[in-house]
Amino acid sequence: MPGMNEMAWIDTVPLADGLRLAAGGLWTATALGEAAAALERLGPVRGRLEIDLDRIERLDTAGAWLIHRATRRLAAEGTRLDWRRARPDHQALIELVQGLERPVAPRPKPRAWLIAVLNRAGWATAKILRESRIQLGFLGRVVLALARASIQPHRLRWTALAFHLEQTGLNAMPIVALISFLIGVVLAYQGASQLQQFGASIFVVDLVGVSVLREIGILLTAIVVAGRSGSAFTAAIGSMKLREEIDAMRTLGLDPLQVLVVPRVIALVLALPALTFLADCMGLLGGMLMSWIELGIRPFQAMERFQAAVDIRHFWIGMIKAPVFAFLIALVGCFNGLRVKSNAESLGKRTTRAVVEAIFLVIVADAAFSIILQALSL
Amino acid sequence: MSARPPPPAISVRGLRTAFDRQLIHDRLDLEVRAGEILGVVGGSGTGKSVLMRTLLGLNRPYAGSIRLFGIDVTAADDAMRRAVNRRLGVLFQDGALFGSLTVAENIAVPLREHARLPPAAVEEIVALKLAMVGLPQDAARKLPAELSGGMRKRVGLARALALDPELVFLDEPTAGLDPIGAAAFDQLILELNRRLGLTFYMITHDLDSLHAICHRVAVLAEKRVLTIAPIAELRRHDHPWIVEYFGGPRGRAALGGAA
Structure with a gap:
């Protein structure tokens, strides 16, 4: 900020038959401050008005504009401007901004809040419906593309498939292993503190075994993969969309669905069951370790109980969900990537959306599985 | 005090910049006079943008001194650098407008940040800046995404002019504009230079712009x-790149058009 002595200043000197306005200092946007407010407050002047701008050291368009608008306002209020004195270059600038005066575009009137809320809700609903319809269409096209790929395996992009298997499967192993191990530990620890009260410590094996195999292993893996790979699919395809690579593909006779979507869907459908298997193992390992430390259940004891009490069907129920969840995650990720518009902002929005939608769909599907399996009494 | 000639807008001595052990500029000297329109040309990779970013303080030089308006900015502290920057305006290549703000809000950003003005006055000054860059007032409430490339550049220029800078940097202002739009933008720059005495530092590949409005041209190589x-003097230069640049088919065509 300029020092006080450099700020714009304004002074009013009463005359016998009117008022003299004297201004000086730096009349630039950053130095106007108080002078701007003082000029605003100036009421209509009885008699004649003299404006002396001679002592203004520097004037910019903002300062010139304020002087112009004040003069104009005072004139409209009936003040008679006798003379205005300024350095020639300042006078020229004031005339320049005068010549550029345009009416300010009016702000759109805000609607009544109730109407605005209803309006937004309506638009949002319409958007969701439209988006769902398009997504359904995308599902159909992906299924067709998958069918075509399975009839003509030579059309499949094997290199891309291997690459995505590595990205989504192999590279996700450490994080999936670590998280499921820790959840196994937590489950056993929480179970132990409850079951110990009934002297039923050994049932911790049932608790950890069933919950990890049937629900926790797959659900946790699916959520990690949705955050990791679903978003990566959207970001990768979306940035290709931004750089018009998708359009280039189409003009070169390549089908983006075949080239980009099919390998990703297949890779994830293969990778997620494998990751789920890993998560099951690590979860059980974590549970076993914690039971040993906390309850003194030795590993072979735990395994014996595990074999006797936990049915193999729990494992299969977990595993059968994996490809379904993988399909949903890949579908949502690719769909959002292809729906990116031509600006970087939409890429960010779509990526966030892909993760949220994928996790939502995974949980909905999981609930559907529970209901169906309950009905089948499995 | 007005008799003394103003210091050069930009004065660079012995500048050296480097990226990843690759020397971009070495012993570079440059002087831009107050009130001129300087065109900056150079082949790809000669560091035109790096030089501009260094002058703006977005990049630290390894050696050398940079004076803006006679103030040594390489030795200046942060407060001094900010004070100098307030006297500069920059138009980035695609305008670099804030996507979430309307055109009017974009232009008002520097005014609201650095000046204490009545809100109504801010609105009017925004309208004034829009008129200065030749934009219709109904553009004010639009979002940058709703504008054409040429309009975005004009809004970018209006925002750069918000605080009435003395020196304006332009990064390829006519790139991506159609010839009519480019010529109109050239005229706008020329007019701002004449009427407000603004100094322009303009990176460009547009031979027509160089001919039409630049007082001098700096060649980076x-x-x-x-x-x-x-x-006119550059055309008599015998450096192979300059001969190629102005003597090539496009260079000759632009010359023919200007003559």
């Missing part, structure tokens, strides 16, 4: 400013 001269 061999890690330094090879030469700086009015375009």
Whole structure:
């Protein structure tokens, strides 16, 4: 900020038959401050008005504009401007901004809040419906593309498939292993503190075994993969969309669905069951370790109980969900990537959306599985 | 005090910049006079943008001194640098407008940040800046995404002019504009230079712009400013790159059009 002595200043000197306005200092946007407010407050002047701008050291368009608008306002209020004195270059600038005066575009009137809320809700609903319809269409096209790929395996992009298997499967192993191990530990620890009260410590094996195999292993893996790979699919395809690579593909006779979507869907459908298997193992390992430390259940004891009490069907129920969840995650990720518009902002929005939608769909599907399996009494 | 000639807008001595152990500029000297329109040309990779970013303080030089309006900014502290920057305006290549703000809000950003003005006055000054860059007032409430490339550049220029800078940097202002739009933008720059005495530092590949509005042209090559001269003199220069640039088919065509 300029020092006080450099700020714009304004002074009013009463005359016998009117008022003299004297201004000086730096009349630039950053130095106007108080002078701007003082000029605003100036009421209509009885008699004649003299404006002396001679002592203004520097004037910019903002300062010139304020002087112009004040003069104009005072004139409209009936003040008679006798003379205005300024350095020639300042006078020229004031005339320049005068010549550029345009009416300010009016702000759109805000609607009544109730109407605005209803309006937004309506638009949002319409958007969701439209988006769902398009997504359904995308599902159909992906299924067709998958069918075509399975009839003509030579059309499949094997290199891309291997690459995505590595990205989504192999590279996700450490994080999936670590998280499921820790959840196994937590489950056993929480179970132990409850079951110990009934002297039923050994049932911790049932608790950890069933919950990890049937629900926790797959659900946790699916959520990690949705955050990791679903978003990566959207970001990768979306940035290709931004750089018009998708359009280039189409003009070169390549089908983006075949080239980009099919390998990703297949890779994830293969990778997620494998990751789920890993998560099951690590979860059980974590549970076993914690039971040993906390309850003194030795590993072979735990395994014996595990074999006797936990049915193999729990494992299969977990595993059968994996490809379904993988399909949903890949579908949502690719769909959002292809729906990116031509600006970087939409890429960010779509990526966030892909993760949220994928996790939502995974949980909905999981609930559907529970209901169906309950009905089948499995 | 008005008798003393103003210091050069930009004065660079012995500048050296480097990225990843690759020398971009070495012993580069440059002087831009107050009130001129300087065109900056150079082949791809000669560091035109790096030089601009260094002058703006977005990049730290390894050695050398940079004076803006006679103030040594390489030795300046943060407060001083900010004070100098307030006297600069920059138009980035695609305008670099804030996507979430309307055109009017974009232009008002520097005014609201650095000046204490009545809100109504801010609105009117925004309208004034829009008129200065030749934009219709109904553009004010639009979002940058709703504008054409040429309009975005004009809004970018209006925002750069918000605080009435003395020196304006333009990064390829006519790139991506159609010839009519480009010529109109050239005229706008020329008019702002004449009417407000603004100094322009303009990176450009547009031979027509160079001919139409630049008082002098600086040629960047061999890690330094090879030469700086009015375009008519450059045509007599015998450096192979300059001969190729102005003597090639496009260079000759632009010359023919200007003559």
